[in-house]
Amino acid sequence: MLFDLTDLRLFIHIAELKSLTRSAERMHMSLAAASNRVKELEARFGTRLLYRENKGVQLSPAGETLLAHAQQFMQMVERLKSEMQQYNNGIKGHIRIFANTTAVTEFMPEVLGRFLGVHPQVNVALEERLNQDIVRGVQEGTADIGIAAGPVQGAGLEIIPFSTDRLVLATAQDHPLATRGQIGFAETLDYQHIGLHEGSTLQHFLARAAHEAGQRLQLRIQVRGFEAMCRMVENNVGVAILPHSSALRLSRSMKLALVELTEPWAVRERSVVVQKLDALPLYARELVDFICTMEAEHGGLRGTTGTLRA
Template sequence: MLFDLNDLRLFIYVAELKSLTRSAERMHLSLAATSSRIKGLEARFGMRLLYREAKGVKLTPAGETLLHHALTMMQQFSLLKSDMQQYSDEIKGHIRIFANTTAVTEFMPAALATFLRSHPNVNVSLEERLNYDIVRGIQDGAADIGIVAGTVQAQGLEMINFSTDQLTLATSADHPLANQKTVMFSDTLQYEHIGLHEGSTLQHFLDRIVEESGQKLNLRIQVRSFEAMCRMIESEIGIGILPKSAAERYQKSMRIELVALGDPWAVRERSIIYQKDTIVPKYMHDLMDCICGLPSY
């Protein structure tokens, strides 16, 4: 055999961490043993898989191909373990989810609370990612389930639309836009905005809208949560765009006003995506049912 599962797991860590040293620590190996295993892979395939650079390592094109297949093989091995769970209480299932900002902060806590109560032997990893990274993660096998909002290019993936995500403008009570029934996003750009952190799916989406329009978004402050955003808005530091469900919740305890956005993109379909033609464990179907069964947000 060309390699074993530990070789693949090590190679995946090297690709993700871009460091032999950190990968060795993750695998509880010495640096020498880690380097030897990678060199062994390169020798077996007869080609270079990594470029050694001053700041770490980088995959060669051949390394990128190996990474793609390694992720797929590890996913299939994970599914094998999951399917054998019925025969042994000691085997636990695991679901890795990539999701956008709204999913992570707004409705996944409720969905996971319901799911985990009835599936005590299943562990879940939930990571916030951009839409592009979510799709790629599912295609590459790095995640089992993706949750996206809006239009995405998801060739080769199954997609389940389960609810609608409506974005709205939040302002302080005395802001000039507070009395408007509807406003276009472009009309808000003359005012200072409160935004989410740079890794946020929503902020990335708004930045792209502004860039495509040729205008500029004046970000006064960037924060980590919708609650922090609304507190800044209440304090008249700026205005902000956020999901209507979150805005209405914070409006109950804060002096903020909500104004509907007239832009077509303000209403976005939320979808679950996962790989086609793969064996999906029953517990993963159960989790998707929990997500689809949530009240509309």
């Protein structure tokens, strides 16, 4: 036989981590054992699969081909496992999700709370990533499901829109901008902003928007979540831009004013991103259904249409 499942899992990890050492650690095997498996694969296929460099390893063209087939093969294995679960309750499913900031902090906790309650045999790994990393993760097979906001493009992917949200400006109620009905993003850049942590998808997006406007986002402080952000806003530390769904929820317990942004990009469509929905394990397809169904139950937009209110 040319390979086994361990070979394929190892090779996928190598492609993801760009490191033979770290891949061996993840597979709980010695570096020598991992290296031997790669050499045996190369010998069996009669071609080089990896280029070993000082900073790690890179896939050869043949390695890229093997990776694509390995990812598809492992997805088929996962689907087989899920279909057989009804006969063996001891098997557990695992779903890897890359998602943007709003998904991780706002609606996915509720979705996963209900989903895992009726699927105790399934485990989920949820990671916050930038939009481009979400798409790349799904394309490369390091994520089963991606959740992104805004325009999503990716060759060979299925993109399933499920709701829309709007970015708004949050200020303290006595702030000079609090009584504005609408405001352009550029005008908010005259004020100190409260931002999310480095690596946040939203923070990365706003910094890029400011750069494209020929200005700089003046960050007074960066925090870990929307609640901390709005606490700072409430106490006039600065203004903040965040999803209206989050701002509306937090305004019920804080003294905030919400102002609509006039930029077209402020209205963002949320989408589930997968390689091929039908190829996902049954439990992963059911999670996609959960996401879409629960958002529909909340009106799809969670209060983001019509007049903004705090």
